[in-house]
Amino acid sequence: MFYGKTLLTGAFLFYSLWIGIVFTMFIIIKILSIEMAMIDDPKINTLIISDHPLLLPVFVDVLEEIESESTGLYFETMEALDYHRALAILERKKESLEKIDLVLLEVDVATGCNGKYLSGEGVAEKVKELFQKAKIIISTAFKNNYRICSLLERLNPEGFFIRTDMDREVVKSSIITVLEGDVFYSKGVLKFIRRRLDSDFCLDPVDIRLLYELSQGSKMKDLPAVLPFTLGAIEKRKQRIKARLGMEEANDRQLLDQARCYGFI
Numbered sequence: 733m734f735y736g737k738t739l740l741t742g743a744f745l746f747y748s749l750w751i752g753i754v755f756t757m758f759i760i761i762k763i764l765s766i767e768m769a770m771i772d773d774p775k776i777n778t779l780i781i782s783d784h785p786l787l788l789p790v791f792v793d794v795l796e797e798i799e800s801e802s803t804g805l806y807f808e809t810m811e812a813l814d815y816h817r818a819l820a821i822l823e824r825k826k827e828s829l830e831k832i833d834l835v836l837l838e839v840d841v842a843t844g845c846n847g848k849y850l851s852g853e854g855v856a857e858k859v860k861e862l863f864q865k866a867k868i869i870i871s872t873a874f875k876n877n878y879r880i881c882s883l884l885e886r887l888n889p890e891g892f893f894i895r896t897d898m899d900r901e902v903v904k905s906s907i908i909t910v911l912e913g914d915v916f917y918s919k920g921v922l923k924f925i926r927r928r929l930d931s932d933f934c935l936d937p938v939d940i941r942l943l944y945e946l947s948q949g950s951k952m953k954d955l956p957a958v959l960p961f962t963l964g965a966i967e968k969r970k971q972r973i974k975a976r977l978g979m980e981e982a983n984d985r986q987l988l989d990q991a992r993c994y995g996f997i
Contacts, residue, residue, distance in 0.1 A: 774804045776911070777831055780811045781818045781855065782838040787871065787895070791836050794903045807834075814841055815855050822855075822862055832863040834911065837870045839883065856887045867910045871895055878944040878997045880924050893918030935996055939973055942966065943991045946984055 778795065782788045788811065795807045812818035825832055837859075839852025852870065859866050869891030870883060883892065891906040897918035909916040917925070935943075938959060945955055955966050970987075974980050977990050991997050 774806060776805065776807045776833045777825070778807045778809045778834040778836065779818065779821060779832055779859075780809060780836045781815070781841065781852075782811075782836070782871075783813045783841045784838055787838060787898070790898075790900060790903055794900060794907065797900075798904065798907060815852070818855050819858060822858060826862045832859065832866045834907070835859050835866055835868045836907075837868060839870050839872050840874070853883065853886055856889070860887075867891070869893075869906050869910055869916070871898065875920065876944075876997065877924055877927075877992070878940060878947075880921060881940070884921075884925075891916040892921050894920035896920060935973065935976075939969060940996055942969055943973070943988065943997045947988050947991075947997045 780788060780791050782791065792809065792811075795809060799806050810821050812821055822832065835856075837852055837856055839856070841852060852872075856868055856870065859868060867890040868887065870887065870889045871893050872879065872883065873895045874880070875894055875896065880894075883889070890910045893902055893906060893916075897920045902918055906916040906918070938961075942955065942959060945958060946952075950958070952966065952970075953963060955961075956963050959966055961969070971980070973991075974982055974987055977987070979986060979990060982990070988997065
């Protein structure tokens with residue numbers, strides 16, 4: 733019996749070691765492929781936009797780790813603790829005809845100022861406007877399905893992860909994958925996408941916004957201020973959503989619970 737347990741323990745340790753070696757070789761091969769693709773200009777101008785005391789150091793450490801594992805690749809990093817500084821860097825780089833290759837953007841950065849581009853989405857759109865070839869990886873603390881859907885549809889980022897999915901390996905994999913030209917979504921984002929794809933019906937953006945506003949505690953009488961419809965038209969939409977979910981007699985709480993199950997909010 734003891735001998736059998738020893739064999740099992742040894743086999744498990746060997747398997748774990750083998751998995752670790754394979755993963756390390758996989759990362760090295762991906763880094764080499766990035767180096768070959770950027771052989772003419774191995775410098776990757778990278779803008780990090782984050783005010784999170786834990787997230788920012790992780791980004792910096794992972795970039796240094798990738799750099800140390802390569803033979804010629806290196807990152808020139810710029811850091812912005814708020815969106816105003818980020819926009820200033822983007823404008824300065826554009827004026828000096830320099831490039832931005834990679835943007836690591838936290839879309840939940842707090843800001844106390846007013847302006848046109850004071851949201852993570854606005855900054856990402858500015859990046860796309862000024863630097864069409866730049867690759868954007870966004871992170872968010874929100875797990876709200878409406879928020880995730882909005883970010884995916886509006887920004888179509890090359891990389892996207894939810895902060896609860898985040899560790900060093902996730903950040904490292906996202907950067908390497910995106911630089912290779914592929915798309916990286918963390919498991920939480922992929923779970924949301926699968927839930928939406930598994931739904932046997934679709935709701936239009938106005939229906940989803942209606943559900944989202946209700947989930948945030950908005951009253952029906954207040955919705956004409958945020959939706960382009962009269963109160964009567966909004967009521968009809970809500971009843972139509974209930975009918976499509978097969979719950980015509982449900983109250984708002986039951987409706988929202990079902991909408992969450994389908995991944996709409």
